[in-house]
Amino acid sequence: MSHSSVHSLNLKKIVKSSIFPVYACLIVLWVVVSILLPSFASTGRIIDVLHTTSFLGIVALGQTLVILLGGIDVSVSGVMTLSTMIAAALIQANIPPALAVVLTIAACSLIGVFNALGIIYLQIAPMLMTMATLSIIEGSLLLATNGNPPSAHCELLDFLGHGKIAGIIPVSVILWLIAVLIFYLLLNKNKFGLKIYGTGINTRASFLSGIETNKLTLKAYMLSAAMAGLAGVMYLGYIGNTYINIGTPFQMDSITATVLGGTAIIGGRGNCIGTVAGAIIIVVLRDALNIMNTTQAIREILMGVLIISLLLAYAREKKER
């Protein structure tokens, strides 16, 4: 085989891969935004964008896992708010910060267990079950805090939210990349991933071929809630305080990032690497619209139009007749 044909074959493979469109979109978007706003074309800006994206990126990884399985988790926003408040309350109560973080993430994964139990044993559609859970979390938080949520500062939270390795690379970005690596290995180099994809394509067939689909559902929702919990703790450090709707934007954004990243919303097809670019696209769009000094109305309209256009461009489902 001649050198050139190997080259063209590789190119074909890259273009055909499921994550090509989203990365192509990201690059085009970045070029366009950099032309419109020259400040975007700098390393500092890129690191800033990655820093802002890291929290969404972590939530979206869990969301991707759940969507690949054929479910959806709309309670991530509630879990994230819950996480910031538990962490703040624990630190206020003088519990060592490291322990507080671990306890918070553990408590959040219990929400995932709750979601999974409803979906498995009561056979409630994932969308409805997680919606109900979200409602319960939001009500409980309002009752528990009476609208005045606790706030806390400590070195560990500061480090997670604002810390930088060697003064350049944010700690939150490192954590995000580690999470991406773990999810990539889990989904693409492990039996666990095969089972997830199989169950996402056909739950019944997977169950009949001996996969414990219930256990898989439990693990996926637990992981999704745990990731939202982790992101919540980091975000608390980043923002510096908590408020009642702190997690709300992450609900829509995590789902959109996943779908923009090439994961089919009906499950079974997709990739966590695509989700990374999907999350960056959302943050770049939002950042650029913010910088352009537009009103909230114009920002939301443009954001809606842009996301729908991206979805129409490449997230279309192939419908069979």
Next chain:
Amino acid sequence: MNKKLKVKFSSQRELLSVYIAFVVIVFINIFLDKNFLSINRLAIILTTAAPLVLAAMGQMLVILTGGIDLSVGNAVALIACVSAFVMPSMGLTVGIVACLLSGIIIGLVNGLIITYGKVPAIIVTLSMQLFWHGVALLIMPRPGGSVSSAFFAWVNGGSTTWAGATVILLGLIFWKLLKNTSLGTAIYAVGNNEKAAYASGLSTDKIRVMAYVLSGIFGALAGLMLSGITGSGDPNVGATYTMNSVASVIIGGASFLGGKGKMRGTVLGALFITLLLNVLFFSGLSSFYQYLLQGAILIIAVGLKSFGDKRKV
């Protein structure tokens, strides 16, 4: 005769939980509020419930086709803003026409993108809610505006409850539409088995778009009622209507997968949620309990239904 009775009962079973829930909540209301059964109070409750009942009817149409509309809340808020924006300068008639037209446009846009763009309903409507909220903010950056005084009096007329009567009338029309027209049957057919519906000659794409357009019209009516009740428009009131309309439909016994569901279930579901809020108000409990209870009730209602289904199989 026994067989006939059995058939009757099994067709009602999906509605059983909403019947029970509704009766229980009515009794709690009577217990807490001595004037509950007066014409005046019932009229007020029916008027308060009107926007949710109408939004839930629209949501039901979409869910029947196997879709979902997560933008309905912000669409309702947008229409209320259109109403409060147009009416002061151009009068009642133009206002109502503008609202209905906006509703049709909203439904058409959602429906066309979902059906012909072939992007799943969840993700389209999730993105469109942002868009509609933006448009509402564009029309009305902060809550305000006003509706024509005749309209305000008509909606909040106390014991002469025209608004309540209109909702009942609309409910009846909607019921007939679902039950006795070919469009109604087609909507059920598309939700039940789209391939079979297509194979038997229905243009499933058109029917789906029609369902979204009708849902948009119901959203418009809900928004009109909302603006009539408050006498103004507020771009930020939408979120509760999305969750509550889905909850009304599901508590009302419709299948989340489409193809199954009854109008009276949805109406009772929406009334149930309104009465639940009424209970919180009269018992002096924090309104924060609303979210907690709604979530719990959704889980219980759907959970009970799936247990019933399992036993049947």
